[in-house]
């Protein structure tokens with residue numbers, strides 16, 4: 001296994017690691033089994049991690065590892081089988097107020113009959129934000145994602161990348177405490193993807209929002225994150241919590257061409273390969289209800 005030092009060059013916002021902040025998100029002993037009996041599928045076996053306020057954390061794992069299941073549990077869209085999830089100290093039992101989610105399928109998450117402005121404004125109306133405040137929030141959000149001049153267009157008149165910017169504007173206008181992004185750039189071309197990655201880092205810096213970003217793309221996770229949580233194969237546990245000790249100022253060209261970037265990418269890649277091959281960390285043994293030790297291989 002590639003050895004990767006994880007304690008040098010602290011990044012800008014890293015209060016959790018030095019113990020100065022209460023976690024905004026606290027996932028403890030999370031287990032999720034779909035169905036029951038012979039047809040039961042154990043998607044997540046045992047996940048425990050915390051996210052500090054203001055952190056930008058990426059999650060990667062092999063296909064089918066349980067990434068979407070984890071996000072759905074965090075978003076209160078799925079009941080957990082065991083364990084608990086707390087957001088800002090409160091147990092998650094349904095969609096939490098301080099959370100916004102950006103999905104991969106922007107085409108399905110925007111309403112085609114509404115203008116860009118109306119799409120961004122909609123959750124604010126549902127939140128009963130007064131009209132003047134809505135106008136300010138929508139204006140600022142559209143400016144932040146570079147779409148102020150197309151506010152009257154409909155989503156289908158925009159490129160895929162622009163539509164995803166609308167979805168991001170809608171999320172940030174909501175002023176979430178935590179922004180969850182589920183493979184948001186999987187469906188756009190490489191150049192647009194790079195622009196959107198930089199947009200996420202810029203908004204994260206500017207707004208101070210906590211970001212949890214799920215991706216299939218190892219390079220993307222290293223470029224974006226302060227941490228990368230690498231998940232094992234199903235039933236999921238954490239393979240490693242990798243600290244991304246790259247400088248906070250990142251640039252698509254220079255950052256990606258550094259030696260450290262290459263080392264971190266290789267390390268995460270190797271972990272994923274090991275996960276695909278069935279390796280699991282030694283600490284994933286779990287005792288089931290009958291008291292039997294269920295050793296991970």
Ligand SMILES: Nc1ncnc2c1ncn2[C@@H]1O[C@H](COP(=O)(O)OP(=O)(O)OP(=O)(O)O)[C@@H](O)[C@H]1O
Nearest residue numbers: 034041043061062063064065066067068069070234
């Ligand atoms: N509703 C469901 N009922 C039964 N099994 C399910 C259900 N949803 C997901 N699963 C199973 O749980 C496991 C994890 O699925 P999940 O979609 O969370 O993985 P993922 O890591 O997001 O996958 P991908 O990377 O391919 O998007 C998979 O084996 C999947 O088949």
